[in-house]
Amino acid sequence: MAQILEARPLTPVTKYFRLAAPLIAAAAQPGQFVMLRVREGGERIPITIADYDRAAGTISLVVQQVGATTSLVCALEAGESILDVAGPLGMAVELPARGHVCGVGGGFGSAALLCLMRELRRRGLATTAIVGARTRELVILADELAPLCDRLEVCTDDGSTGFRGFVSQRLAQLIEAGGASRPDQVIAIGPMAMMRAIADTTRGTGIRTLVSMDPLMVDGTGMCGGCRVTVGGKPMFACVDGPCFDAHEVDFDVAMRRNKAYQAQERQARDRLACMAQREAR
Amino acid sequence: MPIKRLDKTPMPVRQAGLRAHDFAEVNRGYGAAQAAFEAERCLRCQDAVCEDGCPVRVPIPEFVHRVATGDLRGAADLLRSANPLPAICGRVCPQESQCESRCSMARRFEPVAIGHLERFVADWERSQPPTVAPNLTRSERIAIVGAGPAGLVCAGALARLGYPVTIYEALHAPGGVLRYGIPEFRLPKAILDWEIGLLQALGVEIACNVIIGKTITLDALMNEMGYAAVFIGTGAGLPRFLGIPGEELNGVMSANEFLTRVNLMRGFEFPEADTPVQRARRVAVVGAGNTAMDAVRTALRLGAERALIVYRRSDQEMSARVEEYHHAVEEGVEFHWLTNPLEVVDDGHGWVGGLRCQQMTLGEPDASGRARPLPVAGSEFVLPVESVILAIGTTPNPLLTRTTAGLATNRHGCLLVDERTAETSRSGVFAGGDAVTGAATVILAAGAGKRAAQSIHEALQARR
Ligand SMILES: Cc1cc2nc3c(=O)[nH]c(=O)nc-3n(C[C@H](O)[C@H](O)[C@H](O)COP(=O)(O)OP(=O)(O)OC[C@H]3O[C@@H](n4cnc5c(N)ncnc54)[C@H](O)[C@@H]3O)c2cc1C
Ligand SMILES: Cc1cc2nc3c(=O)[nH]c(=O)nc-3n(C[C@H](O)[C@H](O)[C@H](O)COP(=O)(O)OP(=O)(O)OC[C@H]3O[C@@H](n4cnc5c(N)ncnc54)[C@H](O)[C@@H]3O)c2cc1C
Ligand code: SF4
Ligand code: SF4
Ligand code: FES
Numbered sequence: 001m002a003q004i005l006e007a008r009p010l011t012p013v014t015k016y017f018r019l020a021a022p023l024i025a026a027a028a029q030p031g032q033f034v035m036l037r038v039r040e041g042g043e044r045i046p047i048t049i050a051d052y053d054r055a056a057g058t059i060s061l062v063v064q065q066v067g068a069t070t071s072l073v074c075a076l077e078a079g080e081s082i083l084d085v086a087g088p089l090g091m092a093v094e095l096p097a098r099g100h101v102c103g104v105g106g107g108f109g110s111a112a113l114l115c116l117m118r119e120l121r122r123r124g125l126a127t128t129a130i131v132g133a134r135t136r137e138l139v140i141l142a143d144e145l146a147p148l149c150d151r152l153e154v155c156t157d158d159g160s161t162g163f164r165g166f167v168s169q170r171l172a173q174l175i176e177a178g179g180a181s182r183p184d185q186v187i188a189i190g191p192m193a194m195m196r197a198i199a200d201t202t203r204g205t206g207i208r209t210l211v212s213m214d215p216l217m218v219d220g221t222g223m224c225g226g227c228r229v230t231v232g233g234k235p236m237f238a239c240v241d242g243p244c245f246d247a248h249e250v251d252f253d254v255a256m257r258r259n260k261a262y263q264a265q266e267r268q269a270r271d272r273l274a275c276m277a278q279r280e281a282r
Numbered sequence: 283m284p285i286k287r288l289d290k291t292p293m294p295v296r297q298a299g300l301r302a303h304d305f306a307e308v309n310r311g312y313g314a315a316q317a318a319f320e321a322e323r324c325l326r327c328q329d330a331v332c333e334d335g336c337p338v339r340v341p342i343p344e345f346v347h348r349v350a351t352g353d354l355r356g357a358a359d360l361l362r363s364a365n366p367l368p369a370i371c372g373r374v375c376p377q378e379s380q381c382e383s384r385c386s387m388a389r390r391f392e393p394v395a396i397g398h399l400e401r402f403v404a405d406w407e408r409s410q411p412p413t414v415a416p417n418l419t420r421s422e423r424i425a426i427v428g429a430g431p432a433g434l435v436c437a438g439a440l441a442r443l444g445y446p447v448t449i450y451e452a453l454h455a456p457g458g459v460l461r462y463g464i465p466e467f468r469l470p471k472a473i474l475d476w477e478i479g480l481l482q483a484l485g486v487e488i489a490c491n492v493i494i495g496k497t498i499t500l501d502a503l504m505n506e507m508g509y510a511a512v513f514i515g516t517g518a519g520l521p522r523f524l525g526i527p528g529e530e531l532n533g534v535m536s537a538n539e540f541l542t543r544v545n546l547m548r549g550f551e552f553p554e555a556d557t558p559v560q561r562a563r564r565v566a567v568v569g570a571g572n573t574a575m576d577a578v579r580t581a582l583r584l585g586a587e588r589a590l591i592v593y594r595r596s597d598q599e600m601s602a603r604v605e606e607y608h609h610a611v612e613e614g615v616e617f618h619w620l621t622n623p624l625e626v627v628d629d630g631h632g633w634v635g636g637l638r639c640q641q642m643t644l645g646e647p648d649a650s651g652r653a654r655p656l657p658v659a660g661s662e663f664v665l666p667v668e669s670v671i672l673a674i675g676t677t678p679n680p681l682l683t684r685t686t687a688g689l690a691t692n693r694h695g696c697l698l699v700d701e702r703t704a705e706t707s708r709s710g711v712f713a714g715g716d717a718v719t720g721a722a723t724v725i726l727a728a729g730a731g732k733r734a735a736q737s738i739h740e741a742l743q744a745r746r
Contacts, residue, residue, distance in 0.1 A: 023497050037454055041548060043556040044454070069556060086491035131660040171358040218557075221493060222453045222679050223462075223519040224539035230530050235523060240681060254530050261532040265558030268666070272553050 002085040005058060007078045010140040012065045014108055015074045016050075022057030024049070024087045030116040031093030031212065034061070035220040037084040038072045045069050046217045046239070048189070049088055050111035051118070062111035062140065068269035089220045093187060093210060095119070095242045100126035102174070102183035103149075104167050104198055106190025107133070110140050112212065116187065117148040126150055128174065128183060132167035132194070136160035168197035175205055185208060188247065192256050199247035209247035213238045215258060229262050230254045288391040291320035293398050298612040298652065302582050305466040305550055308609055309373070309401075317402040321350035324394045327386050332396060335384035338729040340364040342396055343382060349399055358407040361400060364731060366435045369408060369473045371725050372401030374464060374572075378604045380725070388653050406554045416485030419444040422510035422742050425503045427494040427682065430458020431735075432515030432727040434481060441484040441733030442490025450492040452681075455546065458517055460724070462546035463533050463538070465576050467583070470604070471545075495682035500689070504710060507634035510745075511738045514697060515731060518678045518716035524568070528626030529672075533560060537567070537577040537673035544580055562669030564588040566637045568623055569673035570600040575607065577671045578615050589615050590665065594622040594642050620644070620655060624662065626670050636664040676721050696720050703741070704734040712738055 005027075024034060033048045051060040065074045076082065093116065095101065101120050101233040110131040117161050120127045132155040133139045139154055139161065146152045154162030161275035163170045167190075174181045188198040189212040202209040215238050218224040222240040229238050230251035236242060294310040295301075301308050307344040312320065324346040332342045333716055348357035361368045375381075375418030377397040385393035426433045429451035437447045455461055457474045482488070494500060494516075503509050521536035523529055540559065543549040545556050549559030565581040567574050570593040582589045591610070593600065596619045600607065612615075629635030639663035644653035678695040690698040690707035697706055697713045704712045716722055 023492070027497055027499075039556075041551070041555040043547065084491050086452065086454070086497070088496055089493065218539055218542050219453060219462075221519075222681055223521070224542050225521045225523065225536040226539040228523075228530065232320060235530065240679075251530075258530070258532060261560070262558045265552065269553050269556060271560070 002082045004076055004078050004080050004082065007076060010062065011138045013074075014062055014140060016111070016141075017061045017063065017076070017078065018058050019061065019082065019085065020057060021059045021085055024085065025052045025054050025057050025059050028052040028059060028088040028115070029092030030095075030112070030119050032088035032090045033220070033243065034059070034085050034087030035089060035217070036073070036082050036086075038069065038076070039083060042072070042083065043069045044084075044218060044220065045073075046089075046214070046220055048108070048112045049115065051114040060111070060114070062108045064108040067266050068273045071270075071273060086220070089239055090243045091241070093212070095123065096125070096185050096208075098125060099184035100128070100180070100182070102130060102171065103126040103186045104130045104171060104186060104188040104190070104194075105132070106167055106194040108140075108192030109188075109194075109212070110145070112144055112189045114141065117145060121148060122255040126180070128153065128169045130155065130170055132156070132170075132190075134158065166197060167194060168201045171198060172201050175202070175207065185209070186247075187244070188212070192240065192252060192259070193245065196252040199250065199252070203248055206246070209251060210244045212243045213245060213250065213255060214243065215255060216261065228258070289325055290392045290395045291316050291323075291398075292368050293395070295609075298609075298614075301467065302579075302613040303585075305583060307470050308467050309461070311405055312398055312402045316351065317399060318397050318432045319351055320451070321346045321399055323387065324350070324726070325386060331386060332381045332394070335381040337723075337725050338365050338732070340381070340400070345403065346394065346396070346399055346671060347404060354403060354406045355410075357403045357428070361403055364651070365400075365725070365728065366438055367477060367724065368400050368730050370406035370431070370477070372399075372404055372458065373469055373473075374396050374603070375725050376603045376723065398542070408473070412480055414480060414483045418446045418485045420446070423448070423508070424738060425507070425509040425512045426515065427500075427512065428452070428458060428515040428517060428715075428717070429456030429488060429490075430515055430517045430715060430727060431460060431724050432517075432717070432731040433458070433513065434477065435728040435731035436513045436515060436714065436738075437486045437731075438481050438484060439732050440519065440738065441481070441486050443735065443739050445739075446485065446487075448487040448489055450494050450498070451488065451490045452493040453546065454490050456488050456490065458515075459519075462542045463573065463576065465541065465545055465580050467579070468576065468667060493681065495685040498709075500682065500686045500711065510729060510742055511712065513716055513734050513738065514682065514706070514711065514713040514729070515715045515727070516679055516682055516717045517727075518676045518696075518721045520677045520679045521672070522675045523672060524623060524674060526623060526625055528628060528634075531626050531628055531634050533562065533669045534626055535560075535671055537569070537573045537671050538676065540577055541573070541580065543741060544584070550584060555724055559584065560669055561585050562667070562729045564590070564667040565671060566590045566592050566623075566665055566667040567671045567673055567693045568592050569675070570595070570597075571604055571673060571675075572602050572606060574673035574723075575602045575610050577673050579606075579610055579613060581669070581671070582613055582615065588667075590618055591615060591665065592618045592623055592637065592639065592665065593622050594620065595652065596620055596644060599652045618665070622655065622657065623670075627664060629668075634668055634670055636666050637670055638662060638664045678720065679719050694720055703737040704730065705737070710741070
């Protein structure tokens, strides 16, 4: 049971949570995630640890509403609790000893840059954060990220704020510009299509690129193998070997296909939840 | 005088045609008269060889005699003194290769139904008010990692010795394989819950959602948190895959994933429960152990029209309990022996379209002593299925050993322990169950947990 200390919507479909979870806060590293469950009979879902405060004993999560379980999470408010929160799971993202690291975030993925940028700065590395969204209202956490990194780039598809275009296009420009703009390593977290575009952008540039994969998970502890991703032609368990993998080795086609394995049932669960909400409202 | 009847008193079962469509328990258990009747078959041998077949040496003739004379309390106490999980072992022990295989009756007739009697006594015990109370008199606290049978039994034994114990479990519910692997129709969760309730009544604390090695390191348990000893019972939960083409297709999964979705997450109740499970029309399960039987019978219960076992050896090498095999046959499972999967075929949309296999024949014995299966040339064929479930074994999970210095393992990742004391390469850290032996049985895990509790007690006494 983890108490929600703070809950605020960031966009109409994403919500920020700060939870009391002292053991997880003490152990968390950038790149790791938690498994959570909101009710008896509920599903276990993986959520990235966006940030942690060891002294306060809290962790932050940003949840984007995409289906039944994330809708239940997003309905929670400060003062309420999350039934089960287990973590930190997965391996910490591998960080270089020196140089310039660029973190790229799309959608809820921008949130994970918070602890990543803070940790990189603590280690004395140069940092850039690129965050993207469809339009201005959907950009999240830019104000929180700005003081944590050397350079913040905001991108919107419609140009309503910052760079007009995709995060991958902005990254290509920085690489092109060379010098201090060019990162030595890229870490991307967000929708699969975005991570694939980032992988394509840095392929052949010699820039080490990691992506944080988000396959379907059941236990998150290496027990089911449902989270297999194909990396360098071999199956890897994202929950114990990852979730971060070499972007140029990941088979995105397989990963995207595998995430659709339960589409029909997910729709059924979503419709059922909506229907129950309606009935309650009446 | 004991009455010598040749055959076992049959276990009442639910009708195959009905039970194959729901998750209620298959075996219904003996009534009091049946139990007494069966108990009277025991010869009360001077040299009770049946006990040699039991890993925890249940005093079989003595407890069976108490059943025969109607002293169920006496039978229950005697049973529990040797086997801390009698209701579970009575149901899931492979009796035909353990206690019952040694029974003197078995030489000419059918053995005494020791498992069925054990179950009967334990079920009776559950119908009585529990008689335990916490008596935690000692100051040394002990941490248990993993709430499978090994960890649960170790915790219970230590609590009875007076130690305050905390079990740390990675999942949101305790039980290990008993919770996520073995299905309701074979082991009702209510039995597991009752056993866990008993532990809590003894004062054992259970902390779920804590992954030792991730949430808390083993070193922190020993140092900062001040536990006097740690027992590791993390099991062997990491599933193996075949490494054949097509294993990444949608519809291919490990038996652990399939069974976890159904048992731990109650996917069979979807959408009342939130976790979905694939309900394929035709399902192939690869393997022939208990896990394979559980998966294939679960697939039937989820509505499969055809549920197939595919195994590259013959029925002689099958490792599942005989009873489960018989039940599977009755329920309509198809068995494809000497059939080796070569490739999962794509249906053209990234889903399973079939399983391409090869016929095998048996050759000379291999390293395991079992006949080596050899391919028959030109015998390839495709089994038309929409789902492939792999039940080809598991190995110890590396989560804890990867994050802990100085825990020695063998090349299979199994923890190395001193055979006599169950102590690992780290002083004060003990281990038992599947984490040490590799995938084995409930009674071996329970026995290991019990013996480790005793040696932890001895080590702590010596330290004083
Ligand atoms: C390591 C990791 C970190 C993640 N971090 C975050 C995060 O910080 N914030 C966030 O909002 N989401 C995160 N996700 C995704 C999140 O887990 C899913 O959105 C969630 O499980 C969907 O559940 P649902 O019932 O609401 O939707 P569903 O109706 O189940 O599914 C809707 C969509 O989400 C995908 N999905 C479903 N189940 C899972 C699952 N168990 N894991 C991954 N994707 C799934 C499906 O492909 C589908 O397209 C992460 C996933 C992983 C694996
Ligand atoms: C489907 C199936 C059917 C079976 N049928 C039979 C049968 O009929 N008869 C029989 O005798 N045996 C059977 N077995 C085997 C039997 O269940 C196991 O041998 C037994 O459960 C092993 O017990 P254990 O306590 O060692 O480990 P497990 O039961 O595997 O429990 C280990 C526990 O530790 C937890 N854990 C792991 N790592 C950590 C960590 N780092 N921190 C905290 N917790 C952790 C796990 O989540 C799990 O709950 C079956 C197994 C399976 C999978
Ligand atoms: S514990 Fe298992 S092996 Fe021992 S007597 Fe009971 S059923 Fe037989
Ligand atoms: S060997 Fe068989 S008959 Fe003899 S005591 Fe044991 S159970 Fe009874
Ligand atoms: S989520 Fe089950 S093994 Fe990774």
